Amino acid sequence: MASTSKSSREQWSNKMGFILAAIGSAVGLGSIWRFPFVAGVNGGGAFVLIYLLSILLLGLPVLLSEIVMGRSAQKNPIGAYRHHAPNTPWFLSGYIGIVATIIILAFYSTIGGWTLAYTLEAVTGAFGSITIDQAEVRFGSFINNAWSPILWQAAFIGFTILICLSGIQKGIERTNKFLMPLLGIMLIILVVRAVTLPGAMEGVRFILFPDWSAVTWTTFFEALGMAFFSLSVGAGTMITYGSYLSRQENIPSAVGNVVVFSTLVSLAAGLAIFPAVFSLGYTPDAGPALVFITLPAVFAHLPVGSLFAILFFALLSFAALTSAISLLEVPLRYLQDEHGFSRQIIWLVGGGIFLLGIPATLSFSSLADISVIGQLPIFDSMDFVASNVLLPLSGLFVILFVGWKWGVSKMLAEAEGVDGKGIPARSFWPIVIRWVTPLLIIAVFLFQIFTSL
Template sequence: MGILAVITSFIGLSYYAVLGGWVIRYIFVSVTGLPKSSEAFFTSFTGNTGSQIIYYLVFMVITVAIVVMGIQKGIEKSCKIMMPLLIVCLIVIVIRSCTLPGAGEGIKFFLKPDFSKLTPGAFLSALGQVFFSLSLGTGATITYGAYLGKNQNIPKSAVSIAFFDTMVAMIAGFAILPAVFAFGFSPTSGPSLMFQTLPAVFDEMTGGKIFGVVFFVLVLFAAVSTSIAFLEVVVSFAVNTFKVGRAKASVISAVLITCLGIPCALSFGIWSDIKIAGKTFFDLGDYLVSNVSLPIGGILACIFIGWVWKSKNAEKEVTNEGKISFKLVSVWSVLIKFVLPVVIFIIFVTSNPWIMDLFQ
C-alpha cells in the first residue's frame, strides 16, 4: 500500500504540474490584460512547446523550494488566510456567472439529474475524483498525519474536510458551468474549462483585470498546496528509505517527476497525436491515478486498517485512547472491514473492461 501511494503521488504530480503551469501563465496574462478570445488564447498557449515547458518548470521549482524549506508552518498559516479569500472570489464569480445572459441553461445542466449517465464508469470517475480531491490513496494523509498532535480531533476534521471540499466543488460548478453555456463553450472540455470560461467572465466584470490577477494567484496557492503534498510523499519515502538529506531527496525526486511530466505538458501541442491505449500522456497519467491506483490504494487501506492493523487499534489511535469522542466508530469499523472494500472493488472491476477481459 505504501509503495503504491508513492507511485501514485509520483505520477500524480507529473501531470498535475501541467495545470499549475497554466495557472502561472494566466497570472501573467491577467496582469497584461485578459484575452478577448479566451478559447483561442488557450489553444495557442497549450500548443506552444516552449511556453508549456517553461511554465511547467516554474511550477515545479516553486513546489521543490517549499518542500526543501519545510511546509508545516508556512502552508498551515497561509491556508487560513488564502483559502477563505479564494472562496470569497469564487462567490463573486458565481454571482456574475449566474447573471450572464443564457446562464440558466448552465444551471439546469449542472443541477438537473440525467439518470441515464449513471453507468459504472461514471461511478468510478466520481470515486476517482473524490479520492484525488481528498488525497486518499496518495499517501498524503499518512505523511501529513505524522504532523498531527495527539489531541487533534480526527473524526471532526474528517467530516469538516469532506464537507468543505464538497461545498467548494459546488461553488466552482456554479462559477463555471453557467458561463460555459452563456459563452457557448463545451461543458465536456475538462480541466481547460476554468481557463477558457473564467477569463471571459472577468471581461464582463467591473475591475475584472484586477480580480483576475487576485483569483489566479489564489488558485496558484491552492494548486501548490496540492503539489507539495504529492512531492512530500515521495521525498519522505526517499529520506526514510535511502537515508539521504531532505534537499537532495527533493531535488532528485523533482527531476525524475519532471522527466515523466514533460510528455504530459506536450500532450496538448506537438505530442497530442501520440497516444497509448487511445490516451494522450496527460490523459493516461490521469487515468492511471484516478481510475486505477487510487481505488486500489483505497481497497488496500481498508484491508490493512480493518484486518491487519485491526480496527480496534485504529479506534484507539483515532480517539487518542478514548479521550476523543467517535460515536459512529462501530459503523465505521463495519464499513472499513466489509462494505467499502467490496463496493470499491465492484465499481473498479465493472468500470474497466480490460479487467473483465482478463477473466475471459
C-alpha cells in the first residue's frame, strides 16, 4: 500500500486542541495515582521542589524536542527520524518508543479497568461506610478474581479504540476538549473539599512545605524519574501528536502550557488527597494502595463522601483514558504512515494489545506465582521493561539526536510559528539538551535498573 501523504494528513483544528490533547496524554495515572504516593514516601514538599526543577532540566527539553521533531517531519516516530536523518540507522530509535507504547498500554489497561470498576462501585454506594480493612479485603477480592478484571480491562481498551477510530478532530481532540475541562472542575471541587476538612492544613503543609530532613539521594532520582514519566515523553506520543500540529503554530507557547497545566494537575492531586488523608489520621506513605484502599475509607468518613468518591474515581478513569488514547495512536499512526493502512486497523492493534495485557491482569490472581524478570511478576516485569528500560532509552536517543545529529539551532528555529516568536533563553538550551538532560536521563536509567532488580 502507498504511504499516507502529507497533504491528506489529519491535523488538530487549532493550537488549543493540541494543548488539551497533549495535557490529556501527560495527565494520566502517573499524575493522579502515582505522583501523590511517590511524593508521600519521599517527604512531600521537598520532593515537589526537586520535581519542579527536574521538569525544567529533564522533562521540558525532551518534550520540546519530540514535539518539534513530529511537527517538522509530519510523521510518526520512525518516519520523523528518517525525515531528519535519511539513510542512517537513527530510525531504529523510533521502534523503541513504539514497542514501549504497546507494552505500556497492555499493562496500563489493567489499572484503567480497575478505575472503571471502582467508578461503578462508587456510583452504587459501595464505599458508603467502608473501613480501611474492609477496603483492603474488597480490593484484594477484586484483583484476585480471574474474570472480572479482564472484562473491565476489555471495556477500557474498547473505549480507547472507539475514540481513536473517530480520528484526530472528531475523536481524540473532541474527547480531550470535553474530558480535560471536566477533569479540572472535578479536581478543583475535590481540592476545595479536602482543604476545608478539620486538620487538613497538616496535609497542605506536607505537600507544599519542604522537609529537607526526609530528602535522600533516592528522592532526587525519584523526582527525576517522575519528571520524565509525568510528561508522557519517551514513548513517541508527543512526536505523533506533534505531527498533527499546523506549521502556523508557535510550539514554545504550546509546550509551556502543557508543562504548566500537567504539573498543576499533579500538585492538585496531592492537595486533593493528602489533606483528607491527614484529616482522618491515615499515613501519607501508603504507596500504590493509597488510591484503591486508603481513599475509599477516607471518602466513607466524609460528609457526602459517596459523591466525592464518584468524582475522584471518575477523574481517575478520565485521566487514564486520555493517556491511553495517546498510547494507542502511536502504533496506529506508524501503520498508517509507513504501510498505508486505514484507521480500521485499530481493531487489530487494540485487540492484540488487549491479549498482551491479559497475563498482566492475571498476574494478580491465577498467574501470581509466575516471575519473568528476576522475582518480578508479569505485570511488574512489563512495567520494568517499558518504564525503566525502553522509555529512558527512547528519550535519551531523542535528546542525543537533537543535540548532536539534527542540531539544537535547527530544532529551535523549527519551533517558531508564523509569528516568528522563538523560545526564550536560546543560549540555555544547547547546554541543557547536549549535556545536562542526557546525563540526567542516564542517571535515571541506571537508578531504575539497580533499584528494581
